[in-house]
Amino acid sequence: MADTPTIPPPQPDTLSSSLSRNIQAIADRRKKEAAEATREERFAGWVTSFAGSMWFVYVHLVLYGAWFLINLGWLPIISPFDPSFVVLAMEASVEAIFLSTFILISQNRMAADSDKRADLDLQISLLAEHELTKLTQMVADIAEKLDVQARQSPEIREAMKDIAPERVLDEIEAKQEK
Numbered sequence: 001m002a003d004t005p006t007i008p009p010p011q012p013d014t015l016s017s018s019l020s021r022n023i024q025a026i027a028d029r030r031k032k033e034a035a036e037a038t039r040e041e042r043f044a045g046w047v048t049s050f051a052g053s054m055w056f057v058y059v060h061l062v063l064y065g066a067w068f069l070i071n072l073g074w075l076p077i078i079s080p081f082d083p084s085f086v087v088l089a090m091e092a093s094v095e096a097i098f099l100s101t102f103i104l105i106s107q108n109r110m111a112a113d114s115d116k117r118a119d120l121d122l123q124i125s126l127l128a129e130h131e132l133t134k135l136t137q138m139v140a141d142i143a144e145k146l147d148v149q150a151r152q153s154p155e156i157r158e159a160m161k162d163i164a165p166e167r168v169l170d171e172i173e174a175k176q177e178k
Contacts, residue, residue: 044105129163136160
């Protein structure tokens with residue numbers, strides 16, 4: 001260990017109780033949301049999951065490979081049924097339309113889930129910001145009692161201001177319009 005400039009952090013034996021509770025809450029929420037999914041959403045999820053798997057590729061390799069072999073006349077035991085491959089092109093187009101629709105349905109659901117998580121992240125960040133502001137004010141009050149001039153620092157004065165999320169959003173939108 002003396003050869004390396006850093007050492008690995010110690011590994012905790014167990015997770016904290018609040019972290020364990022949070023993990024369980026997230027797992028419970030995901031199970032609840034999965035159970036509340038409509039039959040159509042579950043079917044779209046299954047199709048999307050299958051379409052994104054190697055089994056989908058293997059099935060298509062076999063089906064399209066057989067289609068080509070038969071219609072090129074390389075398998076003489078079966079006579080060609082689509083020598084111009086027009087039917088294959090039509091089938092592939094229809095399949096693409098349906099796959100695109102199923103993928104869009106799944107993406108819409110994932111986007112809704114992502115929006116929920118983003119809202120939760122924002123709420124937690126705003127709460128943390130508010131708590132840090134209050135802690136900064138409390139530390140500044142303690143420093144003042146100890147006759148330390150912490151409030152003279154512009155950084156401390158800035159950190160003691162609460163954040164107004166609607167004002168921040170207004171400012172972001174104003175900057176994006178320029």
